[in-house]
Amino acid sequence: MTTNNYSSINDESKVPQEISNSADDIDDLEKTIRKLSSKNTSLSIAIEKILGVPTNLDIAEKILQHNKCSDFEKNNNLVFLNNIEQKALTYCKENFKFNIDDFANYSLPSIYLEECIATGEKPGTYLLHRFTEDIYSKLFSDFINNPESYTPFKAADSSFQQSELDRLNRNLKTIAELYLYKAISISAYHR
Numbered sequence: 001m002t003t004n005n006y007s008s009i010n011d012e013s014k015v016p017q018e019i020s021n022s023a024d025d026i027d028d029l030e031k032t033i034r035k036l037s038s039k040n041t042s043l044s045i046a047i048e049k050i051l052g053v054p055t056n057l058d059i060a061e062k063i064l065q066h067n068k069c070s071d072f073e074k075n076n077n078l079v080f081l082n083n084i085e086q087k088a089l090t091y092c093k094e095n096f097k098f099n100i101d102d103f104a105n106y107s108l109p110s111i112y113l114e115e116c117i118a119t120g121e122k123p124g125t126y127l128l129h130r131f132t133e134d135i136y137s138k139l140f141s142d143f144i145n146n147p148e149s150y151t152p153f154k155a156a157d158s159s160f161q162q163s164e165l166d167r168l169n170r171n172l173k174t175i176a177e178l179y180l181y182k183a184i185s186i187s188a189y190h191r
Contacts, residue, residue, distance in 0.1 A: 051185045056081040059178065063171050073164070080155050080168045081175070087153055088179035092187050095139050098132070106131045132191055136184050143180055150176050 060066035060077040069077060108130060116126040143149045153176040155168035 047189060048186060051189055052182065054178075056085065059175065063175060064168070073167070076155075076160070076164060076168060081179075083155075084153050084175055084179050085182075088176065088183040089186075091143070091152075091180065092139065092183040095142075096135060096187060098135060098191075103128070103131050132188065136188055140180060140184060144177060 054062070056078055057066070059081055060074070064077045064081075066074055066077055106127065108127060112126075112130070113123075116123055119126065121129070150172055153172060155165050155172075157165070160168075
């Protein structure tokens with residue numbers, strides 16, 4: 001991800017603003033987004049599957065040593081990971097805040113014009129992508145910088161022994177961040 005431009009860049013007001021947006025650009029972008037989000041093609045399904053990698057089983061194998069677990073532990077691994085996956089999707093959905101007024105006032109310094117030209121994107125589309133990227137960067141940064149963010153992701157089933165809860169939660173930070181990153185990727189694809 002690029003530098004977080006959502007907050008501010010030092011002396012940004014002194015740099016000529018060449019990438020900006022107008023009400024017409026915003027309307028055009030909203031129409032395009034609605035049109036694209038209504039498509040449910042095999043290509044979009046394939047992209048979602050790619051963004052879904054690594055799978056729960058891959059994560060269980062690599063992080064929870066699934067192949068060395070008993071059948072009981074294997075079942076717990078998959079239930080635990082599925083639970084974290086759902087919580088990450090919910091967290092992303094609840095905390096992604098796209099404010100149209102903030103976007104209308106968002107601009108980038110002229111140094112980004114070169115990248116915009118190189119990508120061949122329209123300046124309005126490029127600006128929308130950078131603005132959305134900044135929102136997702138802030139969402140992820142806010143999550144990892146707040147130790148309390150991980151608490152809802154912990155395994156806490158009262159029917160488990162403490163040793164099983166400890167085993168599942170041992171790599172909680174890594175697992176929660178991985179699932180949040182996957183949720184952000186899928187959410188960004190749909191935007």
